[in-house]
Structures are given as C-alpha cells and as structure tokens.
Amino acid sequence: MxxxxxxxxxxxxxxxxxxxxxxxxxxxDLLDYGVQDTGPxxxxxxxxxRxxxxxDDALAVAWTIxxxxxxxxxxxxxxxAVAASPLSPEDxxxxxxxxxxxxxxxGTDPLEAMAELSVEMRKIVTTPTVKGEMSRKLTSVLPDHFLRYCKPCDAIHPYENSFRLAAIQAGLELQPHTSPPILQRIKGLRPNHFRHLGAEAAERFDVIRNYLRFYGAATPKQVSEYLDAPVRDIKAHWPTDVVDVLVDGQTRSALAGTLQVLTDPPEPSGLRLVGPYDPLLQARDRELLMPDAARRKATWPVLGRPGVIFSAAEPIGTWRPAKAGKKLNITVELWAKTNRAINAAIEEQAARLARFRGLDLGTVTPR
Structure with a gap:
C-alpha cells in the first residue's frame, strides 16, 4: 500500500x-463540483x-451540497441537479x-415529500420571487407535515433545508448577490423533481468521485460528512476504480487515475488569502490540514470564521477584513516568523482583494 x-x-x-x-x-475544474458562495x-x-x-451569465448560483x-x-x-439529488430515500x-x-x-416517504415540495415551488416561481414570499405561499398550500414553527421568525414555514434542496430540483436558481435571496426559473431547464437520483450522475459531476478527485484520498465517513449523507449510502456507491493508500496512518481510497499526481504532485508555489468557505477549507480531515488543535479552533469557530493565509499549499495564518470608508484594512495573525518575501506577498494579495472589492488597500496589520 x-x-x-x-x-x-x-x-x-x-x-x-x-x-x-x-x-x-x-x-x-472545481465548477464541476460547485464553489460555495458563502461570506462577503x-x-x-x-x-x-484560481x-x-x-x-457573467455563463455562471449560475444554486442551493446544492x-x-x-x-x-x-x-x-x-x-x-x-441530478448529481445533487440524494442517493436514496434514506439519504x-x-x-x-x-x-x-x-x-x-x-407516513410520507422523505424523497416523495421532497418531490412534492419541488413541484409546488415550481408552480409558485413563474417570475423572480423573494425567498420570504416563496415561503409564505408554500405555507398556504402545503400539508402540516411540511411545516414547522420557527421561533426566531415567530412564524410557521417550511423546513429550511428541505426548501433549499428542493429548489434546483424545481429548476430554480438564485439571483447572484441578492439578500434576501431571490429565486428564478432556469431558462430552458426541465425540472428534475428528484426523478433521477445522485447515483445516475455523470462521472464528471458525481459528488462522491469529485470529493476524491479534489481532495486526493478519503474514507466513506469523510465523504458522508461533507455531503450530510449516510455512510451506508456512500459505501454502496463508492467508486470501483480506487486504490487504498495510507495517509497519516489512516487507510483511505484514492481514484486510480489521480494516484500519479497524489504521489508526485507539482511543487506548490504562490501565496493566497483564502476565504473562510473556500474549497481548500472544506475537506473533512481538518486534523490533517491543521494538526495544531488551537489553530483549528481559531480557524473554524462557531461564529465568525476568518480567512486563511496559504503559502505554497501550507496554511500559515489567518486574516480578517474591515472596510473603513473607501479603504480595506486587513488584520493578519501569522503562526510563525515570516520573511520579507512572504510579507510582501501578503501585501500584494491584500491589495488584490481590495481591488476585487472596488476599494483601496488601507493597512495590513499583524495581530
């Protein structure tokens, strides 16, 4: 092995x-798996x-994984839509x-109930519809077992994740950068309504294969945690073209076709200010990415995640932005002493982020 x-x-x-x-x-390539759009x-x-x-309009946003x-x-x-579907009613x-x-x-099968929900959502969204309006209309037509009392809202409405996971099955996308979210029909798309499940996904979009493809090697448990799916379903649909490898003393599976780049990857280079929900931070082996428990706790707090500074694939610290007028100030916390080249690269990437936000770079301050 x-x-x-x-x-x-x-x-x-x-x-x-x-x-x-x-x-x-x-x-x-990550657009095959989806790039999470969370955070500012x-x-x-x-x-x-990357x-x-x-x-532009060639990209779209949808609630999925x-x-x-x-x-x-x-x-x-x-x-x-097919790849994002559950693998089974249990899933x-x-x-x-x-x-x-x-x-x-x-007495309702969860998958059948979700399909019913997606049909009702499709009926409602004939024009762009704000999430709250969609929820209100659903509440008026759905049976009681679809609904719950929400204490923060002091209202009765559909369960949140059911609502979200059914949207793309109803052929609905999100208008980018809308808060509250606005849903609209995807032009030219025939709704899936959960007719085709995740096991029928094309190989390039298969959510289990893509975890192995983009994270190198994993166990069924790690993939199940990433997808919020039962381990039993993940094991039942585990790819057959895998090989066992030993990572940090743990036996994992890697796609045979990626073994070469896993055993002999290109020498990493470059420095990036990675956002709190970037794909690099989505792997479910956080102990491997950050062996130090205190650093893990600081990187993934319950509320208010920071971004992470990566240098040549290695996390070296965290960063937090703060807008001040037309300037963007960034506070960094580095976990070890750095050299001039790394400090200059942090400044350069901070300026890049400021330009991205349409701002001037203010200060980059160590914590």
Whole structure:
C-alpha cells in the first residue's frame, strides 16, 4: 500500500484545485463540483484566486451540497441537479435533518415529500420571487407535515433545508448577490423533481468521485460528512476504480487515475488569502490540514470564521477584513516568523482583494 505524506496531500489539493494559477483563466475544474458562495467575497473570490475573473451569465448560483449556495457553469445545471439529488430515500431523510421525522410520522416517504415540495415551488416561481414570499405561499398550500414553527421568525414555514434542496430540483436558481435571496426559473431547464437520483450522475459531476478527485484520498465517513449523507449510502456507491493508500496512518481510497499526481504532485508555489468557505477549507480531515488543535479552533469557530493565509499549499495564518470608508484594512495573525518575501506577498494579495472589492488597500496589520 502506497504511503502518502501530509505534504503530498496538500500539494495535490493545491494543484488540482488550481490555486497555483496566475490570472487569465476562463474556467475552473472545481465548477464541476460547485464553489460555495458563502461570506462577503464568496465564490467570486475563490475563482479569482484560481485565476478566473468572471461573473457573467455563463455562471449560475444554486442551493446544492449541504443546502449551501454554490456556483456552477450554467450549461451544466441539468447534470448538477441530478448529481445533487440524494442517493436514496434514506439519504434524502438525512440531508433534511429534523424534517425527516415529521414526514415519517405522517407516513410520507422523505424523497416523495421532497418531490412534492419541488413541484409546488415550481408552480409558485413563474417570475423572480423573494425567498420570504416563496415561503409564505408554500405555507398556504402545503400539508402540516411540511411545516414547522420557527421561533426566531415567530412564524410557521417550511423546513429550511428541505426548501433549499428542493429548489434546483424545481429548476430554480438564485439571483447572484441578492439578500434576501431571490429565486428564478432556469431558462430552458426541465425540472428534475428528484426523478433521477445522485447515483445516475455523470462521472464528471458525481459528488462522491469529485470529493476524491479534489481532495486526493478519503474514507466513506469523510465523504458522508461533507455531503450530510449516510455512510451506508456512500459505501454502496463508492467508486470501483480506487486504490487504498495510507495517509497519516489512516487507510483511505484514492481514484486510480489521480494516484500519479497524489504521489508526485507539482511543487506548490504562490501565496493566497483564502476565504473562510473556500474549497481548500472544506475537506473533512481538518486534523490533517491543521494538526495544531488551537489553530483549528481559531480557524473554524462557531461564529465568525476568518480567512486563511496559504503559502505554497501550507496554511500559515489567518486574516480578517474591515472596510473603513473607501479603504480595506486587513488584520493578519501569522503562526510563525515570516520573511520579507512572504510579507510582501501578503501585501500584494491584500491589495488584490481590495481591488476585487472596488476599494483601496488601507493597512495590513499583524495581530
């Protein structure tokens, strides 16, 4: 069994996630899997640091994995809807959390209930519709087992994750940069309504394969945590073209076709200010990425995640932005002493972020 070091895994991820590219690219492989659009900079910044500077109509936003908004190529949305579907009724039940119990208590299969929900959502959104209005209209037409009392809102409305996961099945996308979210029909897309499940996804969009493709090697448990899917379903649909490798003393699977780049990745280079929800930070082996427990706690707090500074695939500290008028100030916390080259690269990337936000760079201050 091949033994893969932590450094090899991080270098492989840096390369296959295309973080090592310079500006000028027009596409990004991660769009096959979706780039999460959470936080003030979100997916556009994640694409920017991978050399892609675009936010045109060729890209679209949809609620998919874990109910989070993700960017995709608009041309791929029909295949994404299939890939984002549950693998089974049991998987559907797990992905919708507490809504599942209410469906089961009513004698309703979670997958059938989700399909019913997507049909009703499709009926409502004939023109761009604000999420709250959609929720209000759904509440008036859905049976009680679809609804819950929400204490923060002091209102009754559909379960949140059910609502989110059904949207793309209803052929609905999100208008970018809208808060509250505005949903609209995807032009030319026939709704999937959960007819085709995730197991039928094309290989390029398969959510299990893509975890292995972009994170190098993993266990079924790690993939299940990433997808919020049952381990049993992940194991049942585990790719057959995998090989076992040993990573940090743990047996994992790697796609046979990626073994070469995993064992001999290109030497990583470059420095990036990575956003709090960047794909580099989405792997479920946080102990491998950051062996130090205190650093993990600071990187993934319950509230208010910072961004992470990566230098040549290695996390070296955190960063937090603060707008002051027309300037962007950035506070950095470095975990070890750095040299002039790294400090200059941090300044350069901070200026890049400021330009991205349409601001001037103010101060870059160590904490």
């Amino acid at each position: 091949e033994t893969i070091s932590r450094a090899q895994v991080l270098a492989m991820r840096w390369h296959v996630q295309q973080v090592d590219r310079e500006p000028g690219a027009t596409d990004c 900079d979100g997916a556009p910044w994640a694409l920017q640091i 050399g892609v500077d675009r936010s 874990r109910g989070a908004p993700h960017y995709y190529r608009r041309a791929d949305l029909a295949q994404v 559907a039940g797990k992905r919708i959390y507490d809504a599942s119990k209410k469906f089961k208590d009513a």
